[in-house]
Amino acid sequence: MTEDVAQRILAGDVRALARAASWVENRRPEAEALLRELFPRTGRALILGVTGAPGAGKSTLCDQLTEALRAEGKTVGVIAVDPTSPYTGGAILGDRIRMQRHHADPGVFIRSMATRGWLGGLAAATTEMTMLLDAAGRDVVLVETVGVGQDEVEIARLAAVTIVVLVPGMGDDVQAIKAGIMEIADVFVINKADLPGADKLERELKSYLSLAHRPDGWTPSIVRTVASEGKGISETLEAVREYHSRGSSPDRAAQIWSVRLREMLRERLLDRVPAQDFVAAGREVAEQRRNPYSILHDWLERL
């Protein structure tokens, strides 16, 4: 069955793609069989990560980038990496309607990725969704992360080109978080550049960049946008392409895959312990009936 779906996906069938995307989301065994088959067809899409502080306008920017790419005749996949409620297990942002105007366009395929109440797993699932959209022939795959935690930042970093979106006049904590994501940017976008403080932010950024030395010698570009008005979008794409046209360094590509493999392995290893074993063990430790380390020891012996 996965062979048939693979053929249809390669032929551009959007319904087959949607079905496969659900397999990836729900961690169905079919996903692995399918992606194993599709892997040789990957590697053609431009994978573009978009991250940044909350309120920076990442969704609007992605929407406008999609619009501009469609105007060029390019097909687009959008993966929105969202947090999930740990209580309900459902996607909190699922009902937030993303990029509504592209809804009827088969050239735009949008999926939200959410964790299912467990830590981690998001990077592995996002990797697989990216492979799927790449193999399906999407010219560009946008990976937009909604949170600004370490995981979301790392996920954006697994793209070929990473845009970090900043906005003038954010508070102290945001400055601190910015520090965590500064070093992953290939392109900086100063969005809402019509707000006061844009010049100051650009100066700070330039002064930061004059001190930072990337191993690959690239100095990240800085682009100003007002995404809500469509300003600076073509300049953003230009900056992305300028970086991308240098060609990914073999080291960088290998590093990205080594992180991805680690994440994929992690998920598969944990699947070996039945969920009810975690529940039972949790109870034993909570009641101080067993030492957590002796439980871990037993599991590791058994696996």
Next chain:
Amino acid sequence: MTEDVAQRILAGDVRALARAASWVENRRPEAEALLRELFPRTGRALILGVTGAPGAGKSTLCDQLTEALRAEGKTVGVIAVDPTSPYTGGAILGDRIRMQRHHADPGVFIRSMATRGWLGGLAAATTEMTMLLDAAGRDVVLVETVGVGQDEVEIARLAAVTIVVLVPGMGDDVQAIKAGIMEIADVFVINKADLPGADKLERELKSYLSLAHRPDGWTPSIVRTVASEGKGISETLEAVREYHSRGSSPDRAAQIWSVRLREMLRERLLDRVPAQDFVAAGREVAEQRRNPYSILHDWLERL
């Protein structure tokens, strides 16, 4: 050696505690041996998670809570969960001086936890640091998360009591993120309550809470603070204690430990694959010489 350190920690020796904390941070094998020994001495501290959007003033709140607890004669441990630069591997926020005024007070022990360039792992390390401070006799352990990603939210949720800090007048994305963390709050703090919009935020919160039904029947309290002026701090502690005095439900405690065990197991399983294997495999996949799924298959066979 760990036995000796354990004895000194139980006797209140802060230097031994600092040494053990470094073991936990650096994932040294001594950490496991030590914590296995200390585990029976855990379970006494009040573990208090503090999370919320960037700029909400979490650090200031933690600082003030620490001050108030010290005034009561309580000893405090503070664990700041920070993102890290994926390039340098060093703690980005390490040099941000935290809670400087408590620096000379042996009754306050502060550590920053950072990921070491890999996804995940932070929850396991934070759990172990919490166990250590608990066993060391700290009356209260504050776990402050700096990021607002899924992982950071989950880490805060692994506390006995979770404070979610909100602030009036945040943007759209923050509203979305708020949705992800709304359900983990035992106590809501509206910080910067002197800003316009505090009433509106409290109304929204109350209307949300009137619809939300927690399995344990608790309705989260709402406290207003101006942490920078020390306002509302004793009210916050009172709300925390009110919730805590109900006693943790056995289900909740078991659930917390089941998540912790899963995270701890995950780290240990990944340690079985040498780092250079990930690097070599990453290169093979990046160059399309091997299919990632056949590599995973080989690893899973071997493990």
